[in-house]
Structures are given as structure tokens and as C-alpha cells.
Amino acid sequence: MTQISKHFTRAENACRCGDCNKFGADIKLVQAMELLREHFDSPVIVHSWFRCREHNNRSITKKSASGVYGAGSNDKSWHLTGSAIDFHVQGVDNAMVHHYLRSKYKGRHGVGIYDWGIHLDVRPLRADWDERQESDLYPA
Ligand SMILES: [Zn+2]
Ligand SMILES: [Zn+2]
Secondary structure, three states: OOEOOOOOEHHHHOOOOOOOOOOOOOHHHHHHHHHHHHHHOOOEEEEEOOOOHHHHHHOOOHHHHHOOOOOOOOOOOHHHHOOEEEEEEOOOOHHHHHHHHHHHOOOOEEEEEOOOOEEEEOOOOEEEEEOOOOOOOOOO
């Protein structure tokens, strides 16, 4: 297993489509994920990181496709450059992970919270969304 950093492997970073074998990770995101991994001292389960365009198109969910920010699931998806990651931290509440990220990165990065976990991207400006079924973070 090729490591791309202390806690993350090339396999975790690579596209999951099954046939492109592409990969790529923004170093700012790798560093942010290492800090997060050490803060919680618990394994990070990666759902999706780098995505080729075909895989990214298939990853669009109805909700995010119509949303203002989306889940990074359009042509401008940060996943296409490995600048976004979908994950959860083993044994840690998603809301706690979200709180950690927003306390740390107040004016930048995209942070989305879902029932399955967290999307983080290292965009220079700030973006937030809450796609949980029972959502109370950003009341309408
Ligand atoms: Zn692919
Ligand atoms: Zn994502």
C-alpha cells in the first residue's frame, strides 16, 4: 500500500470508478486531514476523494444537484482535482467533526454535513451546507 501521507494511502485517494486508475490529492487537503486524524486520534474512513469526470457525474445526488452549493457534484466539483474528500471518523459524531472543522477554518473551505459523514474541500472561500435528513444547523 502506497502511503501519500502518514495516515492516508494512494488507494484511499484514488478514483473508485473501477477502471480509470486515476488519483490526485491537493496537499492542503492532505495536511488538513492529517491534522484532523491526529486531533480525533481515530481512523478516518474515506468514502470518496479523487473522482474522474465519469465517476463524478455518477455521484450526483438529486438533492445536491439542485442545491445551491451541491455536494461538489457538478462540473466544478472539487473532487475532480482531489481537492475534496468525503469521509467519516470512526466512533466520532459527524457534528463533532463538523464543529472541529468550522472552528479551525472560519473563513475558508467548503464543509458539508450529511447523515453518512462530512465533505471537506479546500476552496479559498467559505461554503457550508447541511444535507442531513434531520437538519438543524442552517435553519431556513
Ligand atoms: Zn474514475
Ligand atoms: Zn464530496
